[in-house]
Structures are given as C-alpha cells and as structure tokens.
Amino acid sequence: xxxxxxxxxxxxxxxxxxxxxxxxxxxxxxxxxxxxxxxxxxxxxxxxxxxxxxxxxxxxxxxxxxxxxxxxxxxxxxxxxxxxxxxxxxxxxxxxxxxxxxxxxxxxxxxxxxxxxxxxxxxxxxxxxxxxxxxxxxxxxxxxxxxxxxxxxxxxxxxxxxxxxxxxxxxxxxxxxxxxxxxxxxxxxxxxxxxxxxxxx
Numbered sequence: 543x544x545x546x547x548x549x550x551x552x553x554x555x556x557x558x559x560x561x562x563x564x565x566x567x568x569x570x571x572x573x574x575x576x577x578x579x580x581x582x583x584x585x586x587x588x589x590x591x592x593x594x595x596x597x598x599x600x601x602x603x604x605x606x607x608x609x610x611x612x613x614x615x616x617x618x619x620x621x622x623x624x625x626x627x628x629x630x631x632x633x634x635x636x637x638x639x640x641x642x643x644x645x646x647x648x649x650x651x652x653x654x655x656x657x658x659x660x661x662x663x664x665x666x667x668x669x670x671x672x673x674x675x676x677x678x679x680x681x682x683x684x685x686x687x688x689x690x691x692x693x694x695x696x697x698x699x700x701x702x703x704x705x706x707x708x709x710x711x712x713x714x715x716x717x718x719x720x721x722x723x724x725x726x727x728x729x730x731x732x733x734x735x736x737x738x739x740x741x742x743x
Contacts, residue, residue: 544741545580547607548572549597552588553725557620560727564738572601582740583610587622588687591647592634594622604640611642614718616743624714624721625690633690643716644695650688656707659689664704664712664724672701672715674722674739684712684722684729684736692723718743 546558548570561568561584569576577583585607587594598604611617619627628639631647639647650658663683668675686704692711694700702713702722713722720740726733 543567543569543580544582544584545577546570546584546586547577547603549587549594549601549603551586551594551597551622553621553727554586556725557584557586557727560734560737561741564734564741566741572603574602574606577606577610578613580610580615582616582618583607585617585619585623585626587620587626589622590633591622591625591631591639591690592637594626595634595637595639598626598640607640608642611719616740617719618740619719619721620727621688621723621725624692624723627714627719627721628692628694631690642719643699643714643721645711646693646695647690648693649690650710651707653707659687660706661687664706666702666704666712668702669700670698672713673743674713674715674720674736675702676739678732678735678739682732684724684726684732686712686724688723 625647628645632649665681699714699716704712726736
C-alpha cells in the first residue's frame with residue numbers, strides 16, 4: 543500500500559490517480575497508523591512553503607514523516623514535497639523545513655526573457671546515477687510548475703538537474719528518500735516510468 547499524505551495541499555488527486563494507473567493500492571490519509579503500515583509514502587504538494595509546514599504541524603505529520611524515513615520506508619516528495627524536505631525557503635524566511643536533507647530553496651531570479659513561475663517542459667541531465675531514472679534516457683522532458691528551486695548542500699544526492707535561468711537541482715536521492723521538483727504525474731510516459739521505478743525501489 544502507498545500512503546499519500548493529506549495535508550490540504552494541491553495536486554493530491556492527480557498523484558493518486560497516477561499511482562492507481564500503475565496498479566498500486568493507494569490511500570490518501572493523515573492517520574499515523576495508516577502511514578506506518580504503508581510500504582511506501584508520498585509527500586505531494588502544490589502551494590506555499592510556510593502554509594504547508596503549518597499544515598504538517600497542525601496535523602501532527604512532522605514526527606510521523608521523520609519516523610517513516612528513519613524506518614527506511616521508501617519515501618518520495620513531489621514539487622513542494624521536495625522543497626519541504628530541506629532546511630529553509632526564500633518563500634517563507636524564518637520558517638524551518640523538515641530538515642531531512644541539507645540545502646536551501648531559492649527563488650528563481652527575474653530575467654528579461656524568463657517568466658516566473660516556471661511553467662512548462664524542460665529536459666533533465668543526470669550528474670550521477672539515480673534509481674528513479676533507470677531506463678529513462680538523459681535529456682528526457684518533464685513538466686515543471688514552480689517559482690522556487692533547490693540548491694542542495696550535498697551534491698552527491700542530486701540525481702537530475704535542469705536549467706531555467708539558473709541551474710536547478712531537479713531531483714534528489716538520499717538513502718530511502720527520493721524527491722522531484724517537477725511533476726512526474728503530469729510528465730506523460732517519462733513521468734509514469736519514474737513513478738513505476740519508485741514502486742520498485
């Protein structure tokens with residue numbers, strides 16, 4: 543069973559549908575018992591960093607997330623879910639993230655020829671081999687919607703990158719923790735392969 547964390551964030555339904563399309567048994571929940579029983583856990587998200595951390599705290603999910611990860615249950619963050627795994631974000635200064643991974647979330651800088659938020663398809667490069675990208679050629683395209691991007695402290699955890707005015711750490715892997723800044727559930731066949739790879743890690 544896959545537990546998809548319900549903390550009032552956007553995009554939960556489309557993530558659920560994507561995993562169901564792959565044949566996975568899913569539950570959208572904030573019940574700790576359901577989450578602890580899950581074979582895999584998903585932290586989806588569309589919204590603001592500060593509001594999301596507030597909701598995770600309100601629903602008592604912060605210690606649950608830490609315990610699941612400490613138990614080495616495969617865990618994936620998607621879009622805002624990636625950002626929340628890190629220490630802080632320019633979007634909400636002074637609000638700490640989950641701090642599971644080291645790094646900061648920064649705002650995409652304004653530039654004359656770039657629109658922010660970044661909305662659209664960008665290609666991925668692989669600085670090192672990642673389990674999520676098995677069987678997926680480098681320079682494959684995925685779908686992004688974001689105004690903030692990750693700059694990871696530990697470069698070894700970065701498994702995919704893209705470029706949009708700045709170099710963006712688009713995906714990370716740290717032990718049993720995986721995360722994508724882009725939306726695999728909206729990234730056609732490539733995205734479905736990424737989610738299927740997560741089901742088999």
